[in-house]
Amino acid sequence: MNAKPDDRKPLNYFKGAILQSFSKLGFxxxxxxxxxxxxxxxxxxxxxxxxxxxxxxxxxxxxxPNAMVGDPFLPPxxxxxxxxxxxxxxxxxxxxxxxxxxxxxxxxxTVIAFxxxxxxxxxxxxxxxxxxxxxxxxxxxxxxxxxLILAIAVATMLGPGVLNVAIxxxxxxxxxxxxxxxxxxxxxxxxxxxxxxxxxxxxxxxxMGYYIFPNVIPSVVVISSLCIAxxxxxxxxxxxxxxxxxxEIPDWGYDVSNGQRFLTYRAWWIITFPGLGILLxxxxxxxxxxxxxxxxxxxxxxx
Amino acid sequence: MAALKxxxxxxxxxxxxxxxxxxxxxxxxxxxxPGDPVRAMYGTKIxxxxxxxxxxxxxxxxxxxxxxxxxxLGLLHGDFGISYRxxxxxxxxxxxxxxxxxxxxIFSMIVAIAVGIPLGVYAAHKRGxxxxxxxxxxxxxxxxxxxxxxxxxxxxxxIIFDIPVPTGSRISPLKExxxxxxxxxxxxxxxxxxxxxxxxxxxxxxxxxxLGLVLSxxxxxxxxxxxxxxxxADYVTAARARGITEWRVLIKYAFxxxxxPVVTMTGLLFALLLAGxxxxxxxxxxxxxxxxxxxxxxxxxxxAIQGVITFYALIVGFVSLIVDIVNxxxxxxxxx
Numbered sequence: 293m294n295a296k297p298d299d300r301k302p303l304n305y306f307k308g309a310i311l312q313s314f315s316k317l318g319f320x321x322x323x324x325x326x327x328x329x330x331x332x333x334x335x336x337x338x339x340x341x342x343x344x345x346x347x348x349x350x351x352x353x354x355x356x357p358n359a360m361v362g363d364p365f366l367p368p369x370x371x372x373x374x375x376x377x378x379x380x381x382x383x384x385x386x387x388x389x390x391x392x393x394x395x396x397x398x399x400x401x402t403v404i405a406f407x408x409x410x411x412x413x414x415x416x417x418x419x420x421x422x423x424x425x426x427x428x429x430x431x432x433x434x435x436x437x438x439x440l441i442l443a444i445a446v447a448t449m450l451g452p453g454v455l456n457v458a459i460x461x462x463x464x465x466x467x468x469x470x471x472x473x474x475x476x477x478x479x480x481x482x483x484x485x486x487x488x489x490x491x492x493x494x495x496x497x498x499x500m501g502y503y504i505f506p507n508v509i510p511s512v513v514v515i516s517s518l519c520i521a522x523x524x525x526x527x528x529x530x531x532x533x534x535x536x537x538x539x540e541i542p543d544w545g546y547d548v549s550n551g552q553r554f555l556t557y558r559a560w561w562i563i564t565f566p567g568l569g570i571l572l573x574x575x576x577x578x579x580x581x582x583x584x585x586x587x588x589x590x591x592x593x594x595x
Numbered sequence: 596m597a598a599l600k601x602x603x604x605x606x607x608x609x610x611x612x613x614x615x616x617x618x619x620x621x622x623x624x625x626x627x628x629p630g631d632p633v634r635a636m637y638g639t640k641i642x643x644x645x646x647x648x649x650x651x652x653x654x655x656x657x658x659x660x661x662x663x664x665x666x667x668l669g670l671l672h673g674d675f676g677i678s679y680r681x682x683x684x685x686x687x688x689x690x691x692x693x694x695x696x697x698x699x700x701i702f703s704m705i706v707a708i709a710v711g712i713p714l715g716v717y718a719a720h721k722r723g724x725x726x727x728x729x730x731x732x733x734x735x736x737x738x739x740x741x742x743x744x745x746x747x748x749x750x751x752x753x754i755i756f757d758i759p760v761p762t763g764s765r766i767s768p769l770k771e772x773x774x775x776x777x778x779x780x781x782x783x784x785x786x787x788x789x790x791x792x793x794x795x796x797x798x799x800x801x802x803x804x805x806l807g808l809v810l811s812x813x814x815x816x817x818x819x820x821x822x823x824x825x826x827x828a829d830y831v832t833a834a835r836a837r838g839i840t841e842w843r844v845l846i847k848y849a850f851x852x853x854x855x856p857v858v859t860m861t862g863l864l865f866a867l868l869l870a871g872x873x874x875x876x877x878x879x880x881x882x883x884x885x886x887x888x889x890x891x892x893x894x895x896x897x898x899a900i901q902g903v904i905t906f907y908a909l910i911v912g913f914v915s916l917i918v919d920i921v922n923x924x925x926x927x928x929x930x931x
Contacts, residue, residue, distance in 0.1 A: 429616055433613060433616040437907070438869040439866070441869065441873060441888075448892050529742075532741075534893065564751075
């Protein structure tokens with residue numbers, strides 16, 4: 293293997309991309325009417341908030357989320373700031389622990405979808421031919437299918453559990469990674485530096501790993517943020533329908549589903565807070581993804 | 596026109612592998628993934644010989660390629676299997692529940708378009724102004740809203756403020772119109788039954804607003820970005836230069852061209868609509884396909900689950916065909 297210039301190493305590339313986006317961010321927010329900076333800051337703040345309560349859950353939550361700690365159906369009061377549910381569990385403690393479940397499932401599913409989608413997309417785009425056509429057709433078929441329904445089918449077969457739900461979500465989102473990476477690879481492989489590498493006698497793996505991968509990976513940053521947002525919603529939908537994570541793990545979607553039976557008692561606090569949790573985390577990831585998209589793809593900034 | 600006919604024919608032929616792939620994916624997910632329908636249905640304490648017998652009866656202990664062949668041949672005959680739970684053919688069950696889903700989808704689409712397109716046009720018109728920002732924030736928040744939660748919040752409001760709007764089911768008892776199409780609104784119109792028409796519309800109100808609002812988030816964004824593209828086009832500048840009023844420029848010149856690419860996105864919207872309908876139906880006890888699917892899941896009724904998922908796959912394939920044909924009709928530049 294020949295000596296490679298430093299900036300072709302993925303890690304250095306990332307450093308560069310991040311620094312670049314931050315410098316652009318500063319530039320944008322100083323512009324009049326540049327909303328992307330504010331969008332990003334809002335998104336990141338929301339995410340830091342939820343990440344913090346997820347990590348610090350054992351210290352923040354006043355009670356055990358699964359224990360009966362008060363009378364059932366207590367409205368919000370100083371002892372239980374979000375009230376208690378029908379089992380006398382503290383809604384606030386369940387809210388705090390629920391953020392952990394939600395982020396864990398979404399993060400895990402993204403990692404799995406990434407591991408499936410990215411290498412397949414690289415190989416498919418780079419090698420082309422029959423393999424590319426077959427893989428693309430399969431992925432397009434999965435992509436066209438309504439995500440939640442596909443996830444329901446997989447989750448039903450796999451049964452409850454954090455990992456199983458993450459796998460069902462990964463099946464839904466892997467085609468998105470595949471498509472983006474494949475299309476990027478198709479254009480990057482025609483670049484002169486790839487040709488130069490080929491002329492120097494670099495093998496396929498070297499070209500894919502060192503020349504194409506670092507150049508297609510930035511587009512993944514944006515879609516993974518948007519995919520996580522979507523995955524949180526889909527995971528909540530799975531829990532709502534009853535094919536999600538097992539009930540003993542605090543989970544926002546399950547809590548909303550559980551609270552719907554007590555609407556007629558006007559027990560609004562049981563469903564409102566976990567629902568807000570889902571809404572805010574999804575908004576956080578969407579804002580981050582959208583602003584990154586507009587900052588990293590300057591051609592679209594006009595929109 | 597001849598070219599168009601060839602295109603449509605090619606597209607119909609190309610639909611076959613697409614549907615085949617969808618069906619294969621469905622088959623693999625439902626049959627190859629771990630999960631034992633017999634034990635899931637009757638519990639783990641079922642005697643092994645009984646379990647074996649049931650597996651043979653359901654054709655589940657054959658090698659998987661034979662099962663796959665059985666599955667595809669069955670579908671060719673319109674055989675979606677027999678429900679374990681009700682012992683009725685799954686296809687019959689699907690067709691009793693599907694009209695409810697279709698009715699909800701149509702009305703939600705109306706709400707989504709009525710809310711989404713004006714807001715999208717308005718946001719593009721006011722580009723960069725605070726009201727544009729507000730529309731974009733609205734679109735993102737609506738999209739981020741868990742649809743079942745939105746539905747429950749609306750129900751909560753109805754309960755707290757005592758608004759006389761039903762929060763569940765499709766129609767009040769004893770008010771069903773004579774069965775013609777299964778779409779209650781259409782049926783009551785056809786039979787001139789005003790009483791059930793009003794009742795059906797009242798029951799549709801909350802579910803279609805819930806689903807429609809969530810879908811409108813996507814429509815706002817699509818309309819806005821397409822409008823921004825067309826508003827920058829030369830013919831719009833030319834129209835403005837000729838002194839045509841801004842309103843006419845927006846509607847007659849920009850909007851008509853902006854709406855074309857939206858048709859392409861209908862496939863994506865449709866997938867969102869189907870998935871959203873599953874959650875909306877379960878929130879409002881709407882007796883549609885989504886509610887049926889969840890009932891089947893709760894009862895581990897595998898042939899029915901498989902049938903419903905297969906049915907969804909067929910709809911998705913069919914809709915993508917329609918979208919492509921409509922696109923070809925609208926845009927003469929599309930060539931196969």
